[in-house]
Amino acid sequence: MSISHSSDPEKGIEKDSVGGQTSVHEARIADLHDEVPRGKLRYLWTLVEKLDRFGVEARGIERVQPDERTQSSSLVCFWMWLAANMTISTFSLGTLSASVFELGLRDAVLTILFFNLITSIPASYFSTWGPKLGLRQLTLSRYSFGYFTALIPVILNCIACVGWSVVNSIVGGQTLQAVSTSHQIPIAAAIVVIAIGTIIVSFMGYRVVHAYEKYSWIPVFVIFIIYAGEIGGHVDVGAWGGSGEIEAASVLSYGATVAGFALGWTSLAADYSVSLPEEMSSWRVFWSTYCGMNLPMILVEVLGAVAMHTFDAKPAWGDAYNSIGVGGLLGAPLTGTMHGFGSFLLVLLALSIVANNIPNMYSLSVTFQVLGRYAQAIPRVFIVLAGSAIYIALAIVGATYFEEWLDTLLVILSYWLAIFSTILIEEHLIFRHNDWRNYAPDEYNERSKLPLGIASFLALGFGVMGAVLGMAQTWYVGVIGNKFGIPGIGGDIGFELSFAFTAVTYPGFRYFERKYWGA
Numbered sequence: 001m002s003i004s005h006s007s008d009p010e011k012g013i014e015k016d017s018v019g020g021q022t023s024v025h026e027a028r029i030a031d032l033h034d035e036v037p038r039g040k041l042r043y044l045w046t047l048v049e050k051l052d053r054f055g056v057e058a059r060g061i062e063r064v065q066p067d068e069r070t071q072s073s074s075l076v077c078f079w080m081w082l083a084a085n086m087t088i089s090t091f092s093l094g095t096l097s098a099s100v101f102e103l104g105l106r107d108a109v110l111t112i113l114f115f116n117l118i119t120s121i122p123a124s125y126f127s128t129w130g131p132k133l134g135l136r137q138l139t140l141s142r143y144s145f146g147y148f149t150a151l152i153p154v155i156l157n158c159i160a161c162v163g164w165s166v167v168n169s170i171v172g173g174q175t176l177q178a179v180s181t182s183h184q185i186p187i188a189a190a191i192v193v194i195a196i197g198t199i200i201v202s203f204m205g206y207r208v209v210h211a212y213e214k215y216s217w218i219p220v221f222v223i224f225i226i227y228a229g230e231i232g233g234h235v236d237v238g239a240w241g242g243s244g245e246i247e248a249a250s251v252l253s254y255g256a257t258v259a260g261f262a263l264g265w266t267s268l269a270a271d272y273s274v275s276l277p278e279e280m281s282s283w284r285v286f287w288s289t290y291c292g293m294n295l296p297m298i299l300v301e302v303l304g305a306v307a308m309h310t311f312d313a314k315p316a317w318g319d320a321y322n323s324i325g326v327g328g329l330l331g332a333p334l335t336g337t338m339h340g341f342g343s344f345l346l347v348l349l350a351l352s353i354v355a356n357n358i359p360n361m362y363s364l365s366v367t368f369q370v371l372g373r374y375a376q377a378i379p380r381v382f383i384v385l386a387g388s389a390i391y392i393a394l395a396i397v398g399a400t401y402f403e404e405w406l407d408t409l410l411v412i413l414s415y416w417l418a419i420f421s422t423i424l425i426e427e428h429l430i431f432r433h434n435d436w437r438n439y440a441p442d443e444y445n446e447r448s449k450l451p452l453g454i455a456s457f458l459a460l461g462f463g464v465m466g467a468v469l470g471m472a473q474t475w476y477v478g479v480i481g482n483k484f485g486i487p488g489i490g491g492d493i494g495f496e497l498s499f500a501f502t503a504v505t506y507p508g509f510r511y512f513e514r515k516y517w518g519a
Helices: 038-052 075-085 088-099 105-119 121-127 129-133 151-177 187-204 206-234 244-263 282-307 315-324 326-351 353-371 380-397 399-431 454-470 494-517
Strands: 002-008 013-019
Touching: 038 380, 075 206, 075 282, 075 353, 088 105, 088 151, 088 244, 088 282, 088 326, 088 353, 105 121, 105 244, 105 282, 121 129, 121 244, 121 282, 121 399, 129 282, 151 187, 151 326, 151 353, 151 380, 151 399, 187 206, 187 326, 187 353, 187 380, 187 399, 206 282, 206 326, 206 353, 244 282, 244 399, 244 494, 282 326, 315 326, 326 353, 353 380, 380 399, 399 454, 399 494, 454 494
Parallel strands: none
Antiparallel strands: 002 013
16 A cells, blocks of 8 residues: 655645555545645654555544445454453452442342443444444544534543553553562553553554454453352352442442443444444444443453452452452462462453553544544554553552542543433434434534534533532532432432433534524
8 A cells, every 4th residue: 555645735735645455454544635734744654654564554533435344244343342341440340349339249230230231322322323424433523512512522532541541551460460479570560561462452453453352352251250160159149238328329329330331432432333334234233232342341340249259258369359459359269279370361361451451542543633633643553652651651650549540430431421422312313313314424524514512512511510410429429419328428320410411401402503503
């Protein structure tokens, strides 16, 4: 594939044309009439051209045209999300049910089941948008939020991608530390090891991401089965847990955390289905994504919750958890009976974090470009490198605050992604009449062809109001959230209220926006 460069002397803007075969690397840079000033970074694009010959994806957020689609089976969505969630970060979410929310095992299992089945629906639905329009998820948000208001979810998603990579790397590093208690690897070195694998795959691009995720879940699944066998005979199921308002508050708060994990994929979903054919059945894509997400999320989160109820029978496991964290809880049962082989399995579990971090870093690169044409002029591969450097540094600094960071990140994600999902879905179903012909996917950079963004901005503000009223965090308890459970502690219904406030206000605001400003 060759990339030729020419300049428009009247605009002073570089335009690229692409020759050669595009189906091999899926890396065609479109014939650029989008006024993206790539000429200012000509030396970087020259390097990208060289990397492209080795299979590195050169494409950014440019639309994948129907004749460029190279995937043919909806199962690619199933494998993608199965692998991305079959990791120890999913396991760590299950442990929060006891360590943070003090839920009994049965209550934790029901909460995990119910909230995952409900809150994974938006991401599964958005996954069907990729084949229809060939655009990445945050690029698609411009058709609901408008060019400028879309910058808000773009910035939030960049923060979320980095934040997820931070907490994932910490739990992966803790697990590598648990491999040996006598010669413990420094947490900084462990985090760097995790990051290297992530960089390699996300650097290569879409095709390699899917190839890696298709198979990476297999050894992790087998190890989780072995782990379940090791801890199964030591579980104290116990009673249902608390009762009345206190129990309800804990279930709601933990449910918000579970929702944050499932909803976390809504801002990335379409990124990984853009190479499916335009005529692909939406139901097939939906169910492939839905099952691919829920199977690992439910099973692995439940396994994490179960592991927290083994400490009465196995106090040493509790000591390992208190000493090293989730890595200790994973390591103690495996290394305690299987010794060296158990340590080997633990290393593989630690590396499972790569499968979860890959979509974060890859989507960071295509999200960042939605900030504007100057951001789009930066080649995707260099955004991956910059984002990786940032999260490595943050993970090393924040390694001792894992549980606090994880819980806070998940809950905040549940707030803003409930707002994000509601606006996109209502725009599509109410104002575009569930008809893909009402989109102009090749005009994603044309501000005049996009909504003004006032309706989404106002609805977003009301959604934030709902989150503030309903949240129940250690640093703030909302007026409505305080009505649940113990006064001053409350129960978190922030994501439910952020959804409700947005759903009620957006249609009215959008009606008047279309009436007076069009688009």
